Amino acid sequence: MIENDSPRLDAVFRALADPTRRAMLRRLAHGEHSIGELAQPFAMSLAGASKHVKVLEAAGLVRRTVQGRTHRCRLDGSRLAEAYHWLRDYEPFWADHPDAREGLLRADDAAGAAGHRHNRDRD
Amino acid sequence: MIENDSPRLDAVFRALADPTRRAMLRRLAHGEHSIGELAQPFAMSLAGASKHVKVLEAAGLVRRTVQGRTHRCRLDGSRLAEAYHWLRDYEPFWADHPDAREGLLRADDAAGAAGHRHNRDRD
DNA sequence: CCGACAGTAAACCATATGGTTTAATATTTG
DNA sequence: CAAATATTAAACCATATGGTTTACTGTCGG
Numbered sequence: 001m002i003e004n005d006s007p008r009l010d011a012v013f014r015a016l017a018d019p020t021r022r023a024m025l026r027r028l029a030h031g032e033h034s035i036g037e038l039a040q041p042f043a044m045s046l047a048g049a050s051k052h053v054k055v056l057e058a059a060g061l062v063r064r065t066v067q068g069r070t071h072r073c074r075l076d077g078s079r080l081a082e083a084y085h086w087l088r089d090y091e092p093f094w095a096d097h098p099d100a101r102e103g104l105l106r107a108d109d110a111a112g113a114a115g116h117r118h119n120r121d122r123d
Numbered sequence: 124m125i126e127n128d129s130p131r132l133d134a135v136f137r138a139l140a141d142p143t144r145r146a147m148l149r150r151l152a153h154g155e156h157s158i159g160e161l162a163q164p165f166a167m168s169l170a171g172a173s174k175h176v177k178v179l180e181a182a183g184l185v186r187r188t189v190q191g192r193t194h195r196c197r198l199d200g201s202r203l204a205e206a207y208h209w210l211r212d213y214e215p216f217w218a219d220h221p222d223a224r225e226g227l228l229r230a231d232d233a234a235g236a237a238g239h240r241h242n243r244d245r246d
Numbered sequence: 247c248c249g250a251c252a253g254t255a256a257a258c259c260a261t262a263t264g265g266t267t268t269a270a271t272a273t274t275t276g
Numbered sequence: 277c278a279a280a281t282a283t284t285a286a287a288c289c290a291t292a293t294g295g296t297t298t299a300c301t302g303t304c305g306g
Contacts, residue, residue: 004149005142013140018264019128022209026127029213035283048265050283055263069273069282077216084214086145087207090152093200094207141294158253171295173253178293192252192303 004086008060012083015059020044021052025061028075035071127209131183135206138182143167144175148184151198158194 003009015021024038039049053073056062060079064071138144147161162172176196179185183202187194 004145009145010140010142013136014263017133017136017140019133020264022127022132025213029216036281044264045266046283047267047285051264054284066283069271071283075213075216077213077218080210080213081217084207084210084217087203087210090148090198090200090203091207093152093198094204095200137293143294159251167294168296169253170255170297173255174294177254189253192301194253 008079009082009086011059012061012079015055015061016083018052018055020049021056024049024052024056025075028062028073032072032074035073038073131202132205132209134182135184135202138178138184139206141175141178143172144179147172147175147179148198151185151196155195155197158196161196 016025020042023041027033027038027041035050035053036046038053039046042049053062053064057064057073061076062073063076064073066072139148143165146164150156150161150164158173158176159169161176162169165172176185176187180187180196184199185196186199187196189195
């Protein structure tokens with residue numbers, strides 16, 4: 001159950017709010033990469049890139065294993081899933097179903113109202 | 124086609140990275156609200172809440188119509204959809220399909236490789 | 247017209263963020 | 277061992293962020 005007031009969501013969305021970090025994630029979707037490899041495409045010092053990776057890691061989006069002097073980073077999708085699921089509850093607000101808004105996201109007000117479509121757990 | 128290097132995505136994710144703003148969005152999912160109504164649940168000055176709404180508005184998540192002295196805010200889902208679609212490309216990284224990672228998000232490297240499942244437009 | 251009300255603007259403050267440069271720490275290699 | 281490599285740490289800087297308080301603007305009700 002994803003709380004709306006969740007430091008985890010804070011960290012994930014904050015981490016995603018930077019184009020450099022999104023590009024790094026995208027790169028990591030192709031496979032593991034070292035810090036230097038991640039830094040290479042950007043006009044940025046290695047230290048700067050290292051800080052970006054640390055933000056991604058702190059948000060739980062990237063995990064790192066140290067192999068000798070290089071750090072291999074890989075994407076961890078679970079936190080992305082939480083963000084995705086949080087957003088999914090708003091789907092009626094962009095989908096073709098203008099009436100589907102009706103009563104959506106009300107699972108918490110009327111907590112007992114089971115059987116609702118879309119009554120997922122997150123918030 | 125959602126670019127990875129997109130100021131819009133920056134603004135949306137940044138706007139979502141705050142629990143107060145997420146709670147406001149949630150509230151707006153139940154219907155339109157004035158600034159004062161949005162501010163009320165929080166231990167925060169009206170001016171503070173007003174600034175949060177402005178951030179949401181700047182990100183395109185909220186639209187406002189002035190009615191006399193009150194401002195009625197309503198949720199606009201289209202920008203949320205962009206964030207959602209951006210995240211969706213990473214679905215293989217949290218879904219049960221550990222092998223579905225293979226070749227995913229490669230639509231751009233091999234631009235001509237059509238027929239790929241999951242070869243959506245965003246980036 | 248006058249006061250209450252809804253909201254913004256502006257100035258201010260503390261802290262966070264994104265970036266740099268210059269060390270410092272490990273590790274690999276000659 | 278010494279030099280090169282990969283990365284972090286630390287100090288620093290400019291700007292952004294989240295919040296306040298104190299005006300100020302505009303509208304509604306008498």
